Amino acid sequence: MGTTWTAGLARWYAAHGRHDLPWRQTQDPWAVLVSEVMLQQTQVTRVIPYWLDFTARWPDPASFAAAPRADVLRAWQGLGYPRRAAALLDTAALVAAHGWPHDEAGLRSLPGIGRYTARALLTLALGVPSAPPLDVNISRVAARAGAGAEPNEVPVSALEQCIAGARPRSLDPRRYTFALFDAGALYCRVTPACDGCPLQRGCAWRRLGRAPAAGSTRRPLVPYATSMRRLRGVLLAAALRNDGDLTHEAARTAAALVAATLPPARDPALIDQAVASLRADRLIGG
Ligand code: SF4
Numbered sequence: 001m002g003t004t005w006t007a008g009l010a011r012w013y014a015a016h017g018r019h020d021l022p023w024r025q026t027q028d029p030w031a032v033l034v035s036e037v038m039l040q041q042t043q044v045t046r047v048i049p050y051w052l053d054f055t056a057r058w059p060d061p062a063s064f065a066a067a068p069r070a071d072v073l074r075a076w077q078g079l080g081y082p083r084r085a086a087a088l089l090d091t092a093a094l095v096a097a098h099g100w101p102h103d104e105a106g107l108r109s110l111p112g113i114g115r116y117t118a119r120a121l122l123t124l125a126l127g128v129p130s131a132p133p134l135d136v137n138i139s140r141v142a143a144r145a146g147a148g149a150e151p152n153e154v155p156v157s158a159l160e161q162c163i164a165g166a167r168p169r170s171l172d173p174r175r176y177t178f179a180l181f182d183a184g185a186l187y188c189r190v191t192p193a194c195d196g197c198p199l200q201r202g203c204a205w206r207r208l209g210r211a212p213a214a215g216s217t218r219r220p221l222v223p224y225a226t227s228m229r230r231l232r233g234v235l236l237a238a239a240l241r242n243d244g245d246l247t248h249e250a251a252r253t254a255a256a257l258v259a260a261t262l263p264p265a266r267d268p269a270l271i272d273q274a275v276a277s278l279r280a281d282r283l284i285g286g
Pocket residue numbers: 141144145187188189192193194195197198199200203204205206
């Protein structure tokens with residue numbers, strides 16, 4: 001793997017990077033964590049208003065930890081995967097009590113924080129030297145441009161070395177990470193848009209004349225899982241209209257309203273299963 005695959009990245013990032021993303025204006029670890037958690041499964045444009053709202057209402061872990069759970073879940077509605085909000089509440093309480101850990105292992109001991117998010121916090125907020133955060137975009141762009149391969153063809157340790165060894169001198173680790181995010185998100189998608197890509201000059205993938213590998217596209221969502229997730233959303237919304245509580249009757253009523261278009265909502269056992277999973281995730285009371 002060469003170290004020149006990032007040639008041109010710094011100049012391109014200075015001129016064309018997504019500098020106006022609001023969470024890039026801050027290095028406050030709480031604000032950065034909120035953005036990272038929201039971005040885990042939600043697109044950037046949908047996250048922006050939620051992030052602005054959350055960080056204005058709850059500017060630090062202590063204020064967030066003190067917020068009623070139902071308020072938080074209500075504010076989260078529309079972002080999806082509300083388990084993220086519940087984990088964020090737990091993490092906020094721990095950080096409010098004990099402060100931020102300053103290493104990867106300590107951060108990963110917090111609820112909802114995995115390897116990627118821990119490294120993102122170290123690199124983007126805490127200013128602590130770290131192995132590069134490898135999200136799907138960064139993995140793809142580095143594997144292709146640096147190694148001429150798809151990410152699943154390169155060992156993670158090699159990918160980390162490839163990224164760490166190719167950082168342009170003029171980019172600090174934080175801005176280097178943003179630049180790779182942007183090149184991956186804007187050009188090196190599943191189907192790469194190589195024309196105009198800032199890395200095309202040194203890109204091994206392009207040099208090798210590779211096309212996206214079969215199976216490199218994202219797997220379609222499993223319809224069953226998708227519809228159960230929607231049912232959970234319907235039931236959670238019903239609970240939040242009642243301060244987070246959901247009676248058996250209210251669950252049945254809410255499910256009946258969507259049963260025509262949502263098959264699991266016609267099956268009492270699946271409704272019970274969805275309610276039980278919401279309780280297990282502590283998203284609803286009872
Ligand atoms: S030139 Fe193409 S394959 Fe290489 S990094 Fe850019 S978009 Fe990806």
